[in-house]
Amino acid sequence: MAQQLRGNDLRELGFPEGRAIGLALAQLQRKHLKRLSQTDQLALLKLILQTPTNFLTDLDWSHTAAALLPPPNRHIELTARKDYVTFGSEYIEPGAVHQMETAMKLPVTVGGALMPDAHFGYGLPIGGVLATDNAVIPYAVGVDIGCRMALSIFPLPPQYLAQRVQELKAVLLATTKFGNRDVFRHGQKLGHAVLERDEFATIPFLRNKQETAAAQIGTSGGGNHFVEFGIVEILDPTNEMGLPVGQYVGLLSHSGSRGLGASVANHYTKLAMDTCQLPAEAKHLAWLTLDSEGGQEYWAAMNLAGDYASACHHQIHQRVAKALGERPLAKVENHHNFAWKERLADGREVIVHRKGATPAGAGVLGVIPGSMTAPGFIVRGRGAAESLSSASHGAGRLMSRTRAKAELGEADVRRHLQAHGVELIGGGLDEAPMTYKDIFAVMQSQQELVDVLGTFTPKIVRMEGGV
Structure with missing residues (x-):
């Protein structure tokens, strides 16, 4: 074992x-670095110092x-706030507005918008949209990178759900796993x-992440993540899905990139905060430029995490479709x-x-x-364009x-679910229906942003817990 190096x-x-x-001294105490000879440790430190x-x-x-x-590049001042819609x-809530106002003062900010479902988060508020010049902000992306919705629409009538409640609950229990401990086993x-x-x-940071990603593939996170059966109603005959107007059985899932995405977000946020030091109120909005090595690696890791999240959903839907036949x-x-x-309307990337x-480009x-x-x-x-x-x-x-958790009671939530004909497996008071805004009011506020093609009404919901 090498003699321990000191500050001098x-x-x-x-x-x-x-x-x-x-x-540096703290890192050298890690087991695999402690094994290096003092000469090798000094050579490594010299290389880090030089480049x-x-x-x-x-x-x-x-x-x-x-x-x-x-x-010089580490202490960055905020600028005058740019306009946003x-x-x-x-x-x-005011807290989300304040966070958006701060984000609009970043020198790299080009434009922004705040959606009607916005609420307080870390860095950029949940529901915040921010356009920047050659800069990516890990906490403006979020911890659960590439979190998504996936919907499969099956050629089954809506009464199928009411007739086979217990069978479909068993399907969800067999084909889905939630949280960090509940994973699919070998075979x-x-x-x-x-x-x-x-x-x-x-990517150096990802070299020890493949095993966890492999263990969690095809599973969902905790919190507000779910897999649920419900009734799809197609309202617009011109829909791009090629479906006639009418009702169908649907499977809707919501989850993200699991531990992989969270580790990427936390690592590169710390890196950004080390290299881009902002005033305290904006510190979680630290960015990496896309022409830096850190920025390029985060961009690649972010895309990998997004594709991984998509793969998880595809496996969930594949399992359920097979179970349904x-x-x-x-x-x-x-x-x-x-x-x-x-690209913006003026051609700037x-x-x-x-x-x-949600991305809401024309036709998306x-x-x-x-x-x-x-x-x-x-x-x-x-x-x-305004959004x-x-x-x-x-x-x-x-x-x-x-x-x-402090204000709601389990009995009240159960009665609310029963009144709406909803079967719930798992979940908690923090995800009760009354903890969310009125979706009809939210949709009313964004009529100019999207056209409604259909609806999905949940009937059998699976979340973390309940087994």
């Missing part, structure tokens, strides 16, 4: 006084490297090409908590962050859910999780 050894090497020395930018996304050394960067302002797992992606080998007539999938390269907001299909007892809406985007071609991603929270 690093100072002699050329390390400046400050955080970098402490961070810190090469180590900004290294799993071991990103924070040390960031602390070695010169200060708010939809359904009467339904949005139950389905493979997927996303697990073989090069990013797991080429049916093939879907149509599918609709849309995601939020993501960033896209898009920008990075559009949609944190809890999506699903905007309500709650367990309120319908969701199948929509077609209208490409409205940066976006719409809400749901009804939005009316009540915080803490308040819901």
Whole structure:
């Protein structure tokens, strides 16, 4: 085992006084680095000191490297607030508005919009849309990268649900897993090409993430994530799904990129905050430029996490379809908590962050859910420039999780579900229907953003717990 290096050894090497020395010494205490000889440790530290930018996304050394960067680019002042458009302002809490106002003061901000389901979050509010110039903000994307809605529409009549409640509850219990501990076991797992992606080998931070991703593939997270059977009603005969007007059985799922996305979000947010130091009120809006190594790696990791989230949904729907012995007539999938390269009307390329907001470009299909007892809406985007071609991603929270647990009673929630003919497996008071805004009011506030093609009314809902 190498003799332990001390601060003076690093100072002699050329390390400046400050955080970098402490961070480096702490890293050298990790088991795999402790095994290196003192000569090898010093050689590694010298290399980091000479080229810190090469180590900004290294799993071991990103924070040390960031602390070695010169200060001029690290302290950034906010600018005058740019204009943005708010939809359904009467339904949005002041905290979310304040967060959006702060985001519009970033020097990299080009434009923004606030959706009617907006509520307070970390960094950008949930329901916030932000366009930036050559910059990606991990916390404006969100922790659950690529979280999405996926809908399968089956050639089954709506009465099928009422006639086979227990059978369909058993299908959901057998084909879905929720949370971090409940995963599919060996022999139950389905493979997927996303697990073989090069990013797991080429991005240093992801090299130890493949095993967890493989364990959680095809599963859903906790919180507000769900898989549910319901009644789809197609209202618009001109719909792009090719379905006649009428009612069908649908399967709707909501979940994201699991532990993979969360680890990517947290790692690169810390990296961004180390290299882009903003005033306290804006610190969670730290960004990475797309021409930096850290920015390029986050962009690749974000896209991988989004594709992984999609793969999870595809496996869920594949399992359920097999259990039903049916093939879907149509599918609709849309995601939020993501960033896209898009062009504004004036031709400028920008990075559009949609944190809890649905892409609503002209002709783009999506699903905007309500709650367990309120319908969701199948929509077609209208490409409205004022919303940066976006719409809400749901009804939005009316009540915080803490308040819901303190104020709501299980008996009242059960009665509410029974009154609406909804069967619930799992779930908690923090996801009760009354914790969400009125989806009809939300949709009324964004009529110019989307056209409604149909509805989805939940009937058998599966969430974390209940087994």
